[in-house]
Amino acid sequence: MVEKMYPVTKPIILVGLFWLIGFSFIGCGVKGPPVPPRKPSVPAVSSLAYQVTDQSVSLSWSMPGPLSGRQARRAAFGIYRSRTALEQPACDGCPLVFEKAATVPYELTPTNRYAADVPLDPGYRYVFKVRLETDGGMGPDSDSVQFDHLSHVPSGSLESP
Numbered sequence: 001m002v003e004k005m006y007p008v009t010k011p012i013i014l015v016g017l018f019w020l021i022g023f024s025f026i027g028c029g030v031k032g033p034p035v036p037p038r039k040p041s042v043p044a045v046s047s048l049a050y051q052v053t054d055q056s057v058s059l060s061w062s063m064p065g066p067l068s069g070r071q072a073r074r075a076a077f078g079i080y081r082s083r084t085a086l087e088q089p090a091c092d093g094c095p096l097v098f099e100k101a102a103t104v105p106y107e108l109t110p111t112n113r114y115a116a117d118v119p120l121d122p123g124y125r126y127v128f129k130v131r132l133e134t135d136g137g138m139g140p141d142s143d144s145v146q147f148d149h150l151s152h153v154p155s156g157s158l159e160s161p
Contacts, residue, residue, distance in 0.1 A: 006149040017100075033076070041136075042071070042132050042134050044142065045062070046143075048128070048142045049147055050128065056119050057126070058117050061077075063114070063132070065112060067108075071134050075106040075132060076105050076132075077131070078103055078132075079128065080099065080102070080141075081098065082098045082128075083126050121149070128145050129143070129145075
């Protein structure tokens, strides 16, 4: 025995089928690949200056402003050095190989100015740069400073302009 469908049920089923078929062919647009949440950018170090003494160089630099609490927790400044023996001729345009010479932990200062002393060996041409490193990545390189460190630095010492 076949049961009769209620007259209201048939239109509801047809409307439901219409919507189901319609949404299976029509989407809400083309989806792109998933995008991870953006991390805050790491600020650049600026105003890198130096002063050479007999056995070391004093580097100083500044930041545009303080880091946020989360960025500041594990932030540090990486000091990178490239050195070439003075006996080798200068090669303008040749790539420089930098190695990490020191790490200075980030600390909040009222002036946003930082400094570090790095030991030097005599008889080398040095190039230094500094960048901020956080959990979110590395900031861009600072401007570089370059100088020759002779076996004996005159009493006036070398200083950046």
